[in-house]
Amino acid sequence: MSTEERPLNFLEQIIKKDLESGATNKLVTRFPPEPNGFLHIGHAKAICLNFGLAETFDGACHLRFDDTNPEKEEAAYVEAIKKDLVWLGFKWEGDIRYASNYFDTFYQWAQHLINEGKAYVCDLSAEQAREYRGTLKEAGKHSPFRERSAEESTDLLERMKNGEFDEGSKVLRAKIDMSHGNINMRDPILYRIRKQNHHQTGDKWCIYPTYDFAHGQEDAIEGITHSICTLEFADHRPLYEWFIENLPVPSRPRQYEFGRLNLDYTVTSKRKLKQLVDEGVVDGWDDPRIPTIAGYRRRGYTPQSIRKFCEMIGVTKSDGVVEVSMLEHAIRDDLDKNSARAMCVLHPLKVVLTNYDSDKTELLSAAGHPNREDLPTRELPFGREVYIDQADFREEANKKYKRLVIGKRVRLRGAYVIEADSATKDEQGNIIEVQARVIPNTVGNNPEDGIKPKGVIHWVAAHQHCKFDVYLYDRLFTEAQPGSGDTDFMQQINPESLSIQKDCMGEPGLANAELGQSFQFEREGYFCRDTQQSDALIFNRTISLKDSWGKQAAPAAPKKT
Ligand code: ATP
Ligand code: MG
Numbered sequence: 108m109s110t111e112e113r114p115l116n117f118l119e120q121i122i123k124k125d126l127e128s129g130a131t132n133k134l135v136t137r138f139p140p141e142p143n144g145f146l147h148i149g150h151a152k153a154i155c156l157n158f159g160l161a162e163t164f165d166g167a168c169h170l171r172f173d174d175t176n177p178e179k180e181e182a183a184y185v186e187a188i189k190k191d192l193v194w195l196g197f198k199w200e201g202d203i204r205y206a207s208n209y210f211d212t213f214y215q216w217a218q219h220l221i222n223e224g225k226a227y228v229c230d231l232s233a234e235q236a237r238e239y240r241g242t243l244k245e246a247g248k249h250s251p252f253r254e255r256s257a258e259e260s261t262d263l264l265e266r267m268k269n270g271e272f273d274e275g276s277k278v279l280r281a282k283i284d285m286s287h288g289n290i291n292m293r294d295p296i297l298y299r300i301r302k303q304n305h306h307q308t309g310d311k312w313c314i315y316p317t318y319d320f321a322h323g324q325e326d327a328i329e330g331i332t333h334s335i336c337t338l339e340f341a342d343h344r345p346l347y348e349w350f351i352e353n354l355p356v357p358s359r360p361r362q363y364e365f366g367r368l369n370l371d372y373t374v375t376s377k378r379k380l381k382q383l384v385d386e387g388v389v390d391g392w393d394d395p396r397i398p399t400i401a402g403y404r405r406r407g408y409t410p411q412s413i414r415k416f417c418e419m420i421g422v423t424k425s426d427g428v429v430e431v432s433m434l435e436h437a438i439r440d441d442l443d444k445n446s447a448r449a450m451c452v453l454h455p456l457k458v459v460l461t462n463y464d465s466d467k468t469e470l471l472s473a474a475g476h477p478n479r480e481d482l483p484t485r486e487l488p489f490g491r492e493v494y495i496d497q498a499d500f501r502e503e504a505n506k507k508y509k510r511l512v513i514g515k516r517v518r519l520r521g522a523y524v525i526e527a528d529s530a531t532k533d534e535q536g537n538i539i540e541v542q543a544r545v546i547p548n549t550v551g552n553n554p555e556d557g558i559k560p561k562g563v564i565h566w567v568a569a570h571q572h573c574k575f576d577v578y579l580y581d582r583l584f585t586e587a588q589p590g591s592g593d594t595d596f597m598q599q600i601n602p603e604s605l606s607i608q609k610d611c612m613g614e615p616g617l618a619n620a621e622l623g624q625s626f627q628f629e630r631e632g633y634f635c636r637d638t639q640q641s642d643a644l645i646f647n648r649t650i651s652l653k654d655s656w657g658k659q660a661a662p663a664a665p666k667k668t
Pocket of ligand 1: 138139140141142148149150152153335336337366367368369375376377378
């Protein structure tokens with residue numbers, strides 16, 4: 108949906124006004140991930156928003172890694188995030204930026220604040236600092252180090268930087284207001300000692316700026332005009348503005364907040380996702396059961412479906428939980444239109460066509476897609492023995508069952524109408540083979556005797572098919588809001604979130620499926636060839652044909668929490 112087809116969201120309204128009034132010359136936004144995990148669907152919302160605004164208003168969007176915390180960050184995450192952005196189809200303006208590129212400037216600005224009497228080195232321990240901070244109802248107390256001279260603080264900061272002091276022994280704090288109603292303004296920390304190697308700056312620094320001291324200044328350095336972040340940063344805005352007021356910054360960005368995306372039946376927090384990965388609950392950051400972009404990609408979601416979903420949920424000033432069925436609607440719709448059709452039998456049952464010559468075979472053909480002529484026609488070998496799904500045969504059934512029943516007819520999709528005569532069982536009474544007859548001249552025609560089949564089922568030829576395993580995914584959590592209240596999300600894992608169906612039988616063409624290629628396995632769902640296990644033929648179920656969880660077919664509006 109372009110902005111011409113729907114009302115402008117609140118950010119679009121603000122930007123439109125700023126551009127019209129001349130307050131903004133050219134819109135510049137940014138997406139600022141911290142490289143401490145893979146991107147998830149919540150990030151996709153922020154990405155579509157920031158890059159989308161730049162597209163809509165002819166502006167630019169930067170990609171900036173907010174790499175101020177070396178402890179949890181890794182170069183591997185940087186690469187993964189770049190890959191996801193490219194896959195989603197967005198282009199950042201200019202080079203990739205890193206907050207760590209600005210460490211020298213931040214350090215000069217810290218010295219500037221010290222010289223202005225607006226920052227000081229404080230030796231309180233973390234615990235003491237907490238006591239001095241006060242509470243929401245009670246003002247804080249001044250640190251005994253607050254009136255330290257600028258010379259002394261400058262010297263100490265330099266020595267902190269050079270590694271002369273232990274971690275936790277000193278911090279640099281802004282001198283603002285210990286009785287401020289907003290606790291973020293009570294002399295917040297600007298720098299802390301961390302004797303850690305950094306993936307961009309190596310061992311150069313023994314101190315690292317806090318998120319608060321870095322974030323707004325990064326935006327100012329880059330000339331970001333509209334600095335868009337999620338609601339939890341609204342309380343930090345006064346501090347963000349204090350820094351902009353009190354530092355010699357080259358531009359004055361303005362911060363706006365929007366509601367985070369939460370999806371039901373999953374977790375959208377890098378910390379929780381990392382726990383699932385680290386504890387081996389899932390098979391890595393690209394496990395198809397977790398809501399990472401990499402997981403969705405491996406599962407067979409398309410960039411278009413994720414972008415469409417982000418359009419559908421819109422942008423508001425409140426947090427909410429969106430039903431995952433909305434995202435599922437977006438991918439189903441996309442795959443219905445674009446994926447090639449194929450037949451695959453998940454639980455094979457042999458059918459012998461007793462009136463069909465044992466040495467005869469035919470090559471039938473079927474459309475690649477019911478209304479996409481650009482998708483190639485498929486070749487379907489046919490012979491005396493075929494496999495159908497166990498669920499598609501019953502010895503007896505009522506009229507509602509429109510599949511194969513003894514004495515009744517069914518059409519094999521793209522092939523003959525057949526009629527079942529008898530079934531063979533093993534010692535436990537399981538049906539192991541069905542004997543049936545082909546009704547002559549029924550490929551593409553109704554039976555000449557006028558007795559039409561009630562239904563159509565899928566099948567593969569016994570003499571020519573390919574075999575593979577199918578991974579069937581279900582929701583990873585049993586609860587709609589895992590971890591809500593006092594519950595532990597790790598105790599709410601759905602034990603049946605993955606089931607592997609071995610030795611499925613597919614039409615021969617599936618042997619040539621490319622890695623990541625999507626298909627609709629007729630009557631079964633949408634599947635894509637797994638990209639990680641490239642020597643084997645394995646298909647992941649992206650999504651079933653119909654929603655078997657929620658009752659509603661159409662997406663519902665996001666629910667407020
Ligand atoms: P997490 O809590 O999962 O670690 P984060 O906010 O710490 O997420 P960042 O890497 O700092 O992750 O986020 C980069 C950008 O993505 C930020 O602007 C952030 O506001 C946005 N973002 C992160 N999670 C969501 C979400 N669930 N919905 C919308 N935007 C999000
Ligand atoms: Mg963060």
